[in-house]
Amino acid sequence: MTNLKQYPRVLTIAGTDPSGGAGIQADLKTISACECYGTSAITALVAQNTQGVEAVHTIPVDFLQLQLKAVLDDVGTDTVKIGMLHSTEVILTVKKIIQKYQLTEVVLDPVMVATSGDTLLMEEAIHTLKYKLIPKVKIITPNIPEAAILLEEEIEEKTDLSKVAKEIALKYGVSVLLKGGHRQGEEVSNVLYDFQHKKVKVYTHPKVTTKNTHGTGCTLSSAIAAFLARAYSLEEAAEKAIGYIASAVKAGAQYQLGKGHGPVHHFFNYCG
Numbered sequence: 001m002t003n004l005k006q007y008p009r010v011l012t013i014a015g016t017d018p019s020g021g022a023g024i025q026a027d028l029k030t031i032s033a034c035e036c037y038g039t040s041a042i043t044a045l046v047a048q049n050t051q052g053v054e055a056v057h058t059i060p061v062d063f064l065q066l067q068l069k070a071v072l073d074d075v076g077t078d079t080v081k082i083g084m085l086h087s088t089e090v091i092l093t094v095k096k097i098i099q100k101y102q103l104t105e106v107v108l109d110p111v112m113v114a115t116s117g118d119t120l121l122m123e124e125a126i127h128t129l130k131y132k133l134i135p136k137v138k139i140i141t142p143n144i145p146e147a148a149i150l151l152e153e154e155i156e157e158k159t160d161l162s163k164v165a166k167e168i169a170l171k172y173g174v175s176v177l178l179k180g181g182h183r184q185g186e187e188v189s190n191v192l193y194d195f196q197h198k199k200v201k202v203y204t205h206p207k208v209t210t211k212n213t214h215g216t217g218c219t220l221s222s223a224i225a226a227f228l229a230r231a232y233s234l235e236e237a238a239e240k241a242i243g244y245i246a247s248a249v250k251a252g253a254q255y256q257l258g259k260g261h262g263p264v265h266h267f268f269n270y271c272g
Contacts, residue, residue: 007037008229011071012222013094014083014111015044015056021263022048022215027081027222029266034226034244039075041067043094044086050214050258058086061093068097079105081225082137083218088128095133105228106137109221110146130172139175139234141221142168147178162200165193177224177238181207181216188246192238201235205246210253212262219264220245 010031017023024040031038043064047054059067071077080103085091098106110129130150134140148155150168165178175195181188185207192201223241232240251268 008035008226008231009039009075009077010036010079010081010222010225010229011039011041011068011077012081012083012225013041013043013068013085014081014218015046015086016042017046017048017215019049019214019258019263021050021257021261022218023083026215026218026263026266027083030219030222030244031081031226033266033269034223034230034241036226036229039071039077041071043084043090046084049260050262051260056086058090061089064090064093065097068094072097072101077103078229079107079225081222082106082108082133083221084111085129085133086125088125091125091128091133095136098133098136104138105225106139107221107225107228108134108137108140109217110134110140110142110150111217112146112149134172134174137174138228139177139224139238140168140172141177141179141217141224143179143181143217161189161191162193162202165191166200169193169195175234177220179217179220181213190238190242192235194234196234199235201238203239203242205242208246208249208253210249211260212252212255212257212264213249214258214261214263216245216249216264219248219266 012027015023017025028038045057144155147164161178161180165176169176176193178191180190187204188207190203223244224237227237227240248264251265
């Protein structure tokens with residue numbers, strides 16, 4: 001039994017989406033589709049669907065810690081993806097776990113606003129996220145509105161995203177994948193600033209015209225964590241994850257699900 005294979009393991013720490021397109025549900029689909037074993041710890045129960053967020057019920061932090069302990073003391077993990085944290089207390093709890101278990105391969109999606117425009121992070125928690133947790137992770141994956149919050153300044157349509165990504169990286173001491181999907185045009189440009197190697201990489205692909213973009217941020221960050229778990233470099237993991245989400249959006253555009261922003265097709269590689 002000593003020669004049994006080991007799964008690449010990814011732990012996702014995030015809120016739920018009962019409609020299945022975002023949050024923990026999307027994370028686990030993505031992790032599985034990217035050929036890793038997914039575990040999870042739920043930070044909040046979110047009543048949401050393709051149309052928006054109705055309510056958020058935060059999980060008590062002592063129970064969140066028990067979830068994390070149950071996973072890490074038994075299964076362990078190779079990488080961590082962090083999504084919705086919602087409150088200062090939850091953010092500090094996750095930071096404590098990262099330090100206790102010496103988790104270094106951590107991908108943080110700084111979730112502040114949902115695709116629908118609903119706020120998912122309490123205002124007083126933003127400062128804690130920015131200055132207590134972000135410096136402790138390997139890479140963050142903000143979109144342009146989140147990047148503006150991180151820099152505390154407006155980002156114009158013509159602003160160089162490479163410059164923005166570098167500014168965020170140097171301010172917080174972390175690698176940054178800045179998502180350019182909010183910009184106009186026929187292409188999407190995502191910019192990686194690798195903080196360790198002080199290197200910029202731009203990934204560009206055609207933009208798909210679709211309203212099915214629910215959970216794209218969750219999916220991309222989970223894919224990065226999955227490819228890191230499979231021992232790809234940060235640059236390689238970002239490239240593969242961007243390729244995965246681009247294909248998932250393209251495939252998902254062919255479907256109708258729900259009355260609002262539908263999901264991407266997480267399993268496009270396995271079914272039509």
